[in-house]
Amino acid sequence: MPELPKAIMILGLVLFAVGGLMALAGKIPWIGRLPGDIAIERENFKFYFPLGTCLLLSVGLSLVFWLFRR
Numbered sequence: 001m002p003e004l005p006k007a008i009m010i011l012g013l014v015l016f017a018v019g020g021l022m023a024l025a026g027k028i029p030w031i032g033r034l035p036g037d038i039a040i041e042r043e044n045f046k047f048y049f050p051l052g053t054c055l056l057l058s059v060g061l062s063l064v065f066w067l068f069r070r
Contacts, residue, residue, distance in 0.1 A: 010068065
């Protein structure tokens with residue numbers, strides 16, 4: 001049972017960090033415009049898939065979770 005409160009606190013910290021990043025994302029000009037992000041714009045159609053941003057976030061989160069496991 002002592003693992004559950006620790007997991008909830010870690011989840012809360014992660015959610016807090018993600019919320020902070022989302023609040024600051026508009027102020028960081030390169031977020032969402034990385035190489036590898038796919039953007040297609042036509043007259044009546046816009047498609048955006050942030051592949052490069054997703055890969056960067058995945059590597060960052062993997063590193064954070066790896067550090068928490070140690």
